[in-house]
Structures are given as structure tokens and as C-alpha cells.
Amino acid sequence: MSxxxxxxxxxxxxxxxxxxxxxxxxxxEAQLAWSDPGDGWEMKFDRFRFTVGETDICRFGPVGGRQxxxxxxxxxxxxxxxxxxxxxxxxxxxxxxxxxxxxxFEETADGxxxxxxxxxxxxxxxxxxxxxxxGWEGMxxxxxxxxxxxxx
Numbered sequence: 001m002s003x004x005x006x007x008x009x010x011x012x013x014x015x016x017x018x019x020x021x022x023x024x025x026x027x028x029e030a031q032l033a034w035s036d037p038g039d040g041w042e043m044k045f046d047r048f049r050f051t052v053g054e055t056d057i058c059r060f061g062p063v064g065g066r067q068x069x070x071x072x073x074x075x076x077x078x079x080x081x082x083x084x085x086x087x088x089x090x091x092x093x094x095x096x097x098x099x100x101x102x103x104x105f106e107e108t109a110d111g112x113x114x115x116x117x118x119x120x121x122x123x124x125x126x127x128x129x130x131x132x133x134x135g136w137e138g139m140x141x142x143x144x145x146x147x148x149x150x151x152x
Contacts, residue, residue, distance in 0.1 A: 006129030008118040012140045015111040016147045018080045022105050024143060025083055026050045034146035035139055037061075052077050066091055072101075080105055087120070089127060096126035116140070 014021050024030045028048040035058075037043050043060035050056070052074050061067040068091045076084040082104050089097040099120020106113040116136060122128050 001124055004122045004128070006120060006122060006132070008116070008129060008133045008136055010133075010136055010140060011113060011115045012144065013108060013111065013113050014144055014147055018105045018107050018112045020147060021112040021114060021143075022080050022083075024146060025103065026077075026079075030146065034143045036142065038138075050074065050077070061091075068096075075100075087118075091126070094126065095123050097122055097132070114140070 024034060027050075028045055031048070032043065032045070035043065037060050040062055041060060042063050043058065046057040046059060048056050055071055055073040058070045058072075059067050060070070068089055070087065070089050072085045072087045074083070074085045076082060082102065084100065084102045086100050087098070088095060097120055099118055101116065101118045104115045106115070118132060118136065120129075120132070
């Protein structure tokens, strides 16, 4: 058994106001649009509760293939400022990742600066920081497209 720790720290600027960028994180239909894992994969929320103390449960994976379960428990939500949640990822009944994510929103002259920091533990080589970094980079790119009115 192994445990590896890692951090993903990404900053992106969006040419949309803070309220619009924050709303994309706080609404289920928005998250489904920009968090879509891509062609040949499916994603759905078993439960979406964007409220402190509540937990979202999301399932995703290749159509007809192995499913992943992501659980996010909200620790702090300050509208337009910050979202903090504990998170876990499991597959086939085994924990692959556990950590914390903090997302901050800062008004800039041109819109919003978003910073995402994910700190976590990766278990038994079932997951890794490079995969999470790549996943977040893709999702933040899709978020930018979503905010511009396109479909990721």
C-alpha cells in the first residue's frame, strides 16, 4: 500500500464578472455543462447540494466502463469570494484520492481571477497528481468556454 501527497495550484483569468464565474460553480446545470468529462464518457450527479455542511455525489466514467464516484463536502462557501470543500474519489469500492479544494474569486480590471488549490493524498497508485492537474486544466478551459457562451 502506498500514499503519495500532491498539490495542484492553478490560476486562470476570465473576462466575466465574479458573480458569473461563481454561479458556474454553484449551479448543477452549469457544473454539468463545463465539467463534462468528454466524448465517450458520462457524468451525472446523484445529489447536488451546494450548501455548507452538505455533500455532492457525482458519478462519471467511460460509457459502459468503470465508474468513478466523487464526493464533495462543502466546508465554506462565501458567495463571490471562496469555496472550500473536502473531496474524495473512489472506484470499484476503493478509495483512490482524498483531499481538500479551495477556489477563490478575485475581481480584476478585466473580469475575474480564479485560483484553485487542491491538496490531497493519492492511494495505491490508483490516481496521481498529474492526472488531477490535467483534469483541472481541461475543466478550467471548458469553464472559460462555458462562460463565453460556448459549449465545452
